[in-house]
Each structure stands twice: as C-alpha cells, then as structure tokens.
Amino acid sequence: QKEVEQDPGPLSVPEGAIVSLNCTYSNSAFQYFMWYRQYSRKGPELLMYTYSSGNKEDGRFTAQVDKSSKYISLFIRDSQPSDSATYLCAMSLRGLSGGYNKLIFGAGTRLAVHP
Amino acid sequence: SAVISQKPSRDICQRGTSLTIQCQVDSQVTMMFWYRQQPGQSLTLIATANQGSEATYESGFVIDKFPISRPNLTFSTLTVSNMSPEDSSIYLCSSTGRAKETQYFGPGTRLLVL
Numbered sequence: 001q002k003e004v005e006q007d008p009g010p011l012s013v014p015e016g017a018i019v020s021l022n023c024t025y026s027n028s029a030f031q032y033f034m035w036y037r038q039y040s041r042k043g044p045e046l047l048m049y050t051y052s053s054g055n056k057e058d059g060r061f062t063a064q065v066d067k068s069s070k071y072i073s074l075f076i077r078d079s080q081p082s083d084s085a086t087y088l089c090a091m092s093l094r095g096l097s098g099g100y101n102k103l104i105f106g107a108g109t110r111l112a113v114h115p
Numbered sequence: 116s117a118v119i120s121q122k123p124s125r126d127i128c129q130r131g132t133s134l135t136i137q138c139q140v141d142s143q144v145t146m147m148f149w150y151r152q153q154p155g156q157s158l159t160l161i162a163t164a165n166q167g168s169e170a171t172y173e174s175g176f177v178i179d180k181f182p183i184s185r186p187n188l189t190f191s192t193l194t195v196s197n198m199s200p201e202d203s204s205i206y207l208c209s210s211t212g213r214a215k216e217t218q219y220f221g222p223g224t225r226l227l228v229l
Contacts, residue, residue, distance in 0.1 A: 006157075008155075032216040032217075034216075034217060036220075041223075041225070042222055042223070043119075043207055043220035043221050043222045043223045044158070044207075044220045045220070046116065046212070046217055046218075046219060049214060049216070049217050051216075088157060088158070092216055102160065102163075103158075103160070103218060105157045105158045106157060107156070107157045108157050
C-alpha cells in the first residue's frame with residue numbers, strides 16, 4: 001500500500017464547476033499537507049499549505065484536512081480553463097532537529113477545465 | 116518564495132554518457148533537493164543536498180550513479196552518470212521555503228537518453 005493515494009484522473013469539468021481533488025494517506029504521523037499545481041512542462045508550484053485539521057481558504061481554492069479519516073481535499077470554485085493542470089498532494093512528518101521534512105507526493109490528478 | 120532556475124532545460128543524450136544539471140536559487144537556502152519525475156508519474160526524491168556535507172541518498176539511488184555537488188548556499192549540481200534509456204525523465208531541484216515544511220521547485224530538466 002502506498003503511503004499517499006491519489007486518483008490520477010483525468011478529471012474533465014466544464015468552466016465554472018466546483019472541482020474536488022482528494023488524497024488519502026496511511027501514516028498518521030503526517031502533520032503537514034500541501035497541494036501543488038503543475039502545468040505541462042513546468043515544475044510544481046506550491047498552491048496551499050496546511051498544518052491542522054479543518055479548512056484553509058485562499059481565493060477560489062480551499063484546502064481541507066481531516067486527520068481522523070486521513071483524508072485531504074482541494075476544492076476549486078468557479079473553475080477556469082487556466083486551472084487545467086496536474087494537482088499533486090504532498091505531506092510530511094513533523095520536523096527533525098535539523099528542521100527538514102521529507103515530502104511524500106501523491107501520483108497527481110490531471111484536471112481539464114473546458115470552456 | 117524562492118526563485119529557482121535549472122540548466123539545461125532539456126537535453127538528448129547518448130547512452131553511456133553523463134549529464135550535469137545545474138540548479139541556482141535566488142537566495143541562500145540550507146537544504147536543496149533533487150527529484151526525478153518519470154513520464155506520467157509523481158515525484159521521487161533522489162537525494163538531499165546540504166551545503167558543506169555529503170548528500171543523503173534515498174533508497175534505490177546511489178552516489179556513483181547520481182553524484183551531487185553543493186558548493187555554496189545558492190547552487191547545486193546533479194550528474195546523471197553512464198546514462199541508459201531508463202534514465203529518461205524530468206529532473207527537478209527544489210529548496211525549502213520560508214516555512215521549512217514546504218518546498219519550492221525549479222522548472223525541471225527534461226532528459227531523453229537514446
């Protein structure tokens with residue numbers, strides 16, 4: 001079993017739809033949760049970063065963490081064609097003495113928003 | 116967030132040769148990381164590079180195949196040695212951000228080995 005599971009999609013939605021992207025994980029020690037967006041032929045771009053259970057909102061994006069269910073989500077409201085990309089979840093453990101946390105990535109979900 | 120650049124952006128190489136990829140960060144950072152992203156796959160950590168110490172390699176990756184240099188706090192190189200077609204991949208470098216739990220990525224180097 002992978003530490004982080006993410007449905008690779010592809011997910012195709014019409015412009016204006018609400019998009020829900022999800023990851024599950026098995027290691028209850030994960031404490032930091034991130035969502036990255038990766039456009040074709042580009043490096044991953046950090047979108048959202050959360051620590052605690054609950055919701056965090058940034059514009060059209062909401063990150064949700066449910067530690068009891070080991071489940072995280074990214075919601076995109078009013079989706080636009082420019083949101084078409086691969087979305088990767090990533091998570092890490094609490095920092096070591098040197099402050100470094102190894103990131104564990106999901107497989108990434110390909111999203112296409114069509115006009 | 117840190118701005119990270121990589122050279123080359125892409126290359127086509129013959130099997131048996133080596134390629135060195137450069138990564139430059141626009142600010143001083145303690146830790147830099149090298150990842151591989153094979154076609155349609157997620158990111159796999161190759162190694163962590165601290166300035167002034169030997170790189171730490173993940174399981175399945177060895178220094179002879181992927182030697183790494185970290186001469187200062189803004190620069191690192193990854194060499195892919197004695198390449199085979201299985202090394203065809205995107206190689207990404209990253210550094211920690213202001214929040215040390217996060218990482219920021221460069222644009223990647225697309226490598227094709229024939």
